[in-house]
Amino acid sequence: MEPGLEAWIRFLRAHASLTRQLSASLEREHGLTLNDYDVLVQLAYAPDRRLRRVDLARSVLLSASGITRLLDGLERAGWVAKATCASDARVTYAVLTQEGLAKHREVRTSHLADVESLFGSRFSEAERNALSALLLRLLEPGEDELRACASEPE
Amino acid sequence: MEPGLEAWIRFLRAHASLTRQLSASLEREHGLTLNDYDVLVQLAYAPDRRLRRVDLARSVLLSASGITRLLDGLERAGWVAKATCASDARVTYAVLTQEGLAKHREVRTSHLADVESLFGSRFSEAERNALSALLLRLLEPGEDELRACASEPE
DNA sequence: GGAGGACGGTTGAGTAGTCAAGTATTGAGA
């Protein structure tokens, strides 16, 4: 096997392993996908708790249609709603409802605990920072939209 | 947002971004999925170029049924074939055909170049090693089946 | 003030995976 490939293969395996476990637990306990949760988080921290569908798609790295379908589900569940844009009739916002905000809070704790036990706890703080910095190199400029939200939403 | 989450989110984003690009190029140029290619590689380096379906599933982290369907495709294309096991009638091997081996070689070069440009080239050798070591921590014991194959197959 | 390209969004058709249930085989213990 190629020498330089080792890190890449481990990256692939680690992702498969972690997301399997995390999404199984998210699904089982809360009926959510990893991406569903990700969208809930993005909205919870967004100004006015609303985001254009396009921006949402970009920030969770899904295609435009992927976002439409994902939001379909969240809308059916009552966690997000549509809103039109006064200044541009093309765009429709996805806005987090009160129920959606409550859902986010409900899921948050247990999910953070899962991430911590499967991911965070494997590293010291310095290591985690190093890893984070290395991973940043893999992102295209603009893909690192972590959003500047240092505190709890609301 | 939670401080410890940054690395995790970048991990998720980096994976989405890289696999999107890599599998698009693999698909476009060779008609293969990332997992298809992964299976081809596993088989190419396996003793006798054959592996039990169960072992294959474990090493690429797919479910048993996932492997069945994936191999369906590769069998239809003529790249792998089934073989029975003399000592245990339950198992069926997946064996790489000559065409499959040729396909692996055909894809190999361009895919390695893609991985190198999107992944490898972002790091110095020391950084790549550091990353690899950190990623190893995320794998369960036994999931790091990189297989001890330091050289080209055959 | 059109015309035409770029943008935001949805829809239809197809694909790659999942889980749950089922079949067949194996091997260990009463």
Place this chain on the structure above:
DNA sequence: TCTCAATACTTGACTACTCAACCGTCCTCC
């Protein structure tokens, strides 16, 4: 020897995505 749990694998039904084609709106440039 018979039984029964564990293992290897497949199938059916479903889900979460993708791309390509489409519609409507916006904006620029003649």
